[in-house]
Amino acid sequence: MSRLYGWGASIVILGALFKIQHYPFAGLMLVIGMVTEAIVFFFSAFEPLHEEPDWSLVYPELAGIEGAEPRKYDGGSRAITQNVTISNTLDKLLEDANIGPELIGNLSKGLQNLSDNAAKMADLSNAAVVTNGYIQHVESASKSVVELSQSYKNAAEYLKHDLSLSQEYGNSLKSAVTSMNQLSETYQKTAQTAKESLDVSSQFNSSIKNVTTYTDKLGESYSKNAELLTKAVEALEGNVNSGKTYSEQLNKTANNLMALNAAYELQLQSSGTQSDSTEKLNKTVGALVDNINDSLTNTKQYKEEIEKLNANIRALNSVYGNMLSAMNFNVPR
Structure with a gap:
């Protein structure tokens, strides 16, 4: 999973870089980066949950600060209470080795x-x-x-x-x-x-010799305790490594979000510039519309005057026609 996260994050960062620097095929690279990030998030859903140890077993004064609720997983179909913690494992190891309070007192x-x-x-x-x-x-x-x-x-x-x-x-x-x-x-x-x-x-x-024998026995007890503590430390280091991997994932996700925020800021700046240009265009179009409206008014007036002129010409033609008819009627045949 760590390799998948690393490769996916690198592709996402390249997509953001192409988009920020406006390189050729920036849109395609951004789409590839976003699809890769979606795939990474899809596969991250199958990653096992991080087991949080019950520190109240080691430090009783922490009991009651946080309520321990059983975690649900496996698609929400069943709930398994994580009762096995590092402290319980250490207690079990000590119990298997017959190391009790009496032996520790001795x-x-x-x-x-x-x-x-x-x-x-x-x-x-x-x-x-x-x-x-x-x-x-x-x-x-x-x-x-x-x-x-x-x-x-x-x-x-x-x-x-x-x-x-x-x-x-x-x-x-x-x-x-x-x-x-x-x-x-x-x-x-x-x-x-x-x-x-x-x-x-x-x-x-x-x-x-007696002291040496007792020291040898004590050394054997120390060796057994060291082995048990080594196993417990290895278990703790496993959890610490899982916690480190999870923190690295969060850091990578944070870096991706920062890159996306930078891209969004550039997009907002471009949108602001485009908004200013659109506003100027709207003003120009508004002035053009006003001029067109004025032209329409003048055109209507011109049409009305043309209609009046046509009516006058028709009336004049009618007068001329009547005059010609009268003149033709008075001519001798």
Whole structure:
């Protein structure tokens, strides 16, 4: 239908252009344009009616402003109430997807929990930084212990080979062993602390996994909602496109009417000029009629005078005839 409207409008505009500019065959082009416009209007009657959505379902405050009456079509033979609107379609889609107020409430709570967890994750990130630093120190201590253990092994080997050490060296060795025991206890405590830190890290990883799982589920819900909203938006865009097509039709019709108004204005100007010429012609014809009337009057007078002259001539002929008769009667034979 849009192509029919476009082609028909172009032909109508060409007809108006030919008529306005007084091109050759302007009358024929104008007739073709008017016939084309009539055909376009005839086919526009078969175009489906534009469905107006019931916005009161989305905005309840609009209820009662305009009365919704059922539209009649199909030649006036039957009336079908257009109860299916975009809002009803969206509600039906949400109902089919089992998306109710409870799920939306849970979604809101989930978003709130996600926001809280994200805020807590900042603190956990700081704890992770501290934990990393602590682990680095533990690794350094482990390296030191390994080096010390290696030194202890070397010292033990040296002690095995040298049994002639003094008692002081033995006491020093005992002190060193005591220090080693203390260092071992410290290492065990450090290892236990590291283990606890690892447990905390494992719990943190579990929490992160739970949050990730919940986020995935939430993303799936978002995807489903996005698909539903996309379908609703596509339906709305279809109606918007139909509304745009209808507005383009109105704009084209308005342009055609403007062209016709311009043609009518030129016709009115030509009619005004023709009216002035007709008025002058009427005045001239009136003067001619007056002259003819005067001529008729003079002609009547001339006719009357001719009739009088004929009567006088007949009387004179009669006198002359009588005189001739008298003269002929007196002549001797």
